[in-house]
Amino acid sequence: MGRLVYSMHVSLDGFIADAEGSIDFSSPPDDVHAAANAETRASAGLLYGRRLHEMMEPYWTDIATRDDVPAIAADFARAYVETPRWVFSDTVAEAPDGVTLVRRADARATVVRLLDEVDGPLHVGGADLAASLVDLVDEFAPVVFPVVVGGGRRFWPERVPFRLRLADQHVFDSGIVRQSWRRVD
Numbered sequence: 001m002g003r004l005v006y007s008m009h010v011s012l013d014g015f016i017a018d019a020e021g022s023i024d025f026s027s028p029p030d031d032v033h034a035a036a037n038a039e040t041r042a043s044a045g046l047l048y049g050r051r052l053h054e055m056m057e058p059y060w061t062d063i064a065t066r067d068d069v070p071a072i073a074a075d076f077a078r079a080y081v082e083t084p085r086w087v088f089s090d091t092v093a094e095a096p097d098g099v100t101l102v103r104r105a106d107a108r109a110t111v112v113r114l115l116d117e118v119d120g121p122l123h124v125g126g127a128d129l130a131a132s133l134v135d136l137v138d139e140f141a142p143v144v145f146p147v148v149v150g151g152g153r154r155f156w157p158e159r160v161p162f163r164l165r166l167a168d169q170h171v172f173d174s175g176i177v178r179q180s181w182r183r184v185d
Contacts, residue, residue: 026145
C-alpha cells in the first residue's frame with residue numbers, strides 16, 4: 001500500500017514561492033539535490049498540480065536528453081522521466097509521454113486508487129493540489145531553506161487544522177533542513 005507525501009522546497013517562513021512568484025531562493029546545493037534524486041528514484045509516482053507540472057515537465061524532460069549538464073542534474077532528470085507522473089488539471093489539454101492527465105473532479109478518487117495500487121510513496125507537489133488532498137497526506141516533508149521571503153505562496157494549507165509530530169529531520173551542511181511530519185490524529 002502506498003503513502004502520500006507532500007514535499008516541496010520552502011522558505012523558513014513557510015513559502016514555496018516569494019511574493020513575485022520566484023522560487024530562486026530554493027535552488028538546491030549538491031547535497032540537497034542528491035537527496036531529492038534519491039527520493040525521486042524511490043518514489044512510486046509524482047503527482048503535480050498544473051503550475052508545478054508546467055515548470056517541471058518541459059525543463060527536466062529536456063535536461064534528460066542533453067549531455068552538457070552537470071551530473072547531479074542529469075541524474076535527477078533520469079529519475080524524473082523514469083518515474084510515473086500525473087498532472088491534475090482542468091486546463092491542461094493533453095499530457096506528454098510519461099504523464100497521465102487527471103481532471104480535478106477525479107483527483108481524490110484517482111489518488112485513493114493509486115494509494116491502494118502502489119507500494120511506496122506517492123509524492124504530491126503543488127500547494128493547491130496538496131490542500132485539496134490534505135486529509136489523505138500521510139507525511140508533510142518540507143525542505144526548509146534558511147531564508148525569509150516575507151510573503152508569497154504558502155506551503156501549509158490554511159483551511160484544515162490538523163496535528164502533527166516531527167518524525168525525522170536531516171540537517172544538510174548548507175543549513176537546509178528536510179523535515180518529516182506525520183499526522184497525530
